[in-house]
Amino acid sequence: MPDTGLLPEALFQPADAGGRVVVIGLGYVGRPLALEAAASGFEVTGFDLDPVAVAACGETIRATSRARDLPPASTWLICVPTPLDAEGRPDLSAVAAALETCRAHAPHGALVCLVSTCQPGATNGLCRRILERYGRQVGRDIFLAVSPERENPGDPMGGPRRIPRLLGAPDPVSLARARAFWERITDRVITVSAPEVAECAKLLENTYRLVNVALMDELHRAFAAFGVATREVVAAAATKPFGFQPFWPGLGAGGHCIPVDPAYLQMEARRAGAAASLLDAALAANRGRPARVLGAVAQAMDGRLAGRRIRVAGVTYKPGVADLRGAAPVALLQGLSACGVDVSWCDPLIREVPEDLARWPRAATFAEGVPEAIVLGTPHRDFDLARLAEAAPLVFDPFGVLPQDPGGRVRVV
Structure with a gap:
């Protein structure tokens, strides 16, 4: 000093x-x-x-x-x-x-x-x-x-x-x-007391979020298999006034912080010989979430995706923000396209079509042209979720926010 x-x-x-x-x-x-x-x-x-x-x-x-x-x-x-x-x-x-x-x-x-x-x-x-x-x-x-x-x-x-x-x-x-x-x-x-404390604290904040987001996305599959609504489970647990903070299922954490900051922390931890296996698992689980949703879509459509008309409703990394950085819906679009799907997207927040999305056709609304299936990519406030749940023969919901229907049109994934 x-x-x-x-x-x-x-x-x-x-x-x-x-x-x-x-x-x-x-x-x-x-x-x-x-x-x-x-x-x-x-x-x-x-x-x-x-x-x-x-x-x-x-x-x-x-x-x-x-x-x-x-x-x-x-x-x-x-x-x-x-x-x-x-x-x-x-x-x-x-x-x-x-x-x-x-x-x-x-x-x-x-x-x-x-x-x-x-x-x-x-x-x-x-x-x-x-x-x-x-x-x-x-x-x-x-x-x-x-x-x-x-x-x-x-x-x-x-x-x-x-x-x-x-x-x-x-x-x-x-x-x-x-x-x-x-x-x-x-x-x-x-x-x-030192710059390193501030640096580590910032990384801890988003590492904590990543681990819990990944955990919730994993448990979402289990609760769905039990026939239990994940969001109701989380809301019930959140009534405990101590020792619990709610996290909600989704398509995977995107953006410029949650999927990125933990990699900075893990890089330095690995250099110090103290890499965290839990952190590697959380990073891998978050990266793999769109692929797991894609797998669930394929299974529901008898494994035949080529040529099917599927729309992703909402493509930004989180509701209310017109930002595509690290957006999980974009990764899902890429995966669907690689499977030969006739894929399209809609998003009320995107004004001009950016390069990241230019290769796929844009629909004015989630119901335009009646696609064979819709995947909810980002649950924007502008979406009428009740209408979205009825807008296609199959509607896939990674978030657990759509109303259920007796006919089984909505699939929680």
């Missing part, structure tokens, strides 16, 4: 009302943070290489895709994606590029805060190495902290102001600088 005892008193002062902030990455994490910082009195510049993301900021904040236009801000927030690569390994290339931008453009005494989700050790490892590459020292010449994102897209009660922030830093001065900033734009800041 660097000696900070002789640093100028000014470094310990709270961020001034007119301080400049650069937010690198203007997606679902960076843009709300940029807007909240601007509303809190900071002079904000957003930076994103995607001109669409820059244009989406409109006139609310200054945004650019050219690094040379960035101001010498006192605070730099890294909010770039950290997906898995084609081999299922964490991809930190965007974080490394953002750090290089900070190293090149952040002035002496600036604070760099990692908001993107990363593996344990990223702040004291990758971040520190890049920022200190040409002689600067963290805690003396430039300051470093981590405050992992906790956004919940589609939640009207969320947002940077309302969601408590974890905050860790390699040294006390960096922690004080970061806390002074974050306390301006969020209602509650929880400091932890």
Whole structure:
């Protein structure tokens, strides 16, 4: 830890009302943070290489895709994606590029805060190495902290102001600088003893969710075999006022957090010789959920899928959010297509057809053309579930939300 005892008193002062902030990455994490910082009195510049993301900021904040236009801000927030690569390994290339931008453009005494989700050790490892590459020292010449994102897209009660922030830093001065900033734009800041605590906590949050989602999807099959409604079982268990939190069955957890963050944790655990077999099983179960649903559809249709007209109703990764990243319904579409199915899809949230879906025809509604079967991919609020349950000779429900019919049209899978 660097000696900070002789640093100028000014470094310990709270961020001034007119301080400049650069937010690198203007997606679902960076843009709300940029807007909240601007509303809190900071002079904000957003930076994103995607001109669409820059244009989406409109006139609310200054945004650019050219690094040379960035101001010498006192605070730099890294909010770039950290997906898995084609081999299922964490991809930190965007974080490394953002750090290089900070190293090149952040002035002496600036604070760099990692908001993107990363593996344990990223702040004291990758971040520190890049920022200190040409002689600067963290805690003396430039300051470093981590405050992992906790956004919940589609939640009207969320947002940077309302969601408590974890905050860790390699040294006390960096922690004080970061806390002074974050306390301006969020209602509650929880400091932890080291960056690794904040990094591990973020990964634990979504690992906990993944394991329980995978468990519920597995038990859903068992309860269906018993002839018992899974959602009623969960709701009954949730009446216990302690020791239980409800999770609900589905087509598999998608998005940018739940299926991704546990892989970061497992990667570091494996390097430390402490890989968790339960975590491997949960990741595999979640990845395999669309294939198991496909198998149930094939079984119900006597194993003959080629040429059958099947529609997937709802294709985003969760209800109320027009986001296809890691979406299980897209994996189901791919599987059905590979089996020769005449597959189509519908989704009221998708406005323009993205490349991921362009290969399959889009239906205006789930009932258009009367498909032979419908699979509920995402239970959007806009769907009339009672009508959907009657819209085809066979309707497959991975969520357990459709009303049952005496004729057995609805199949819980």
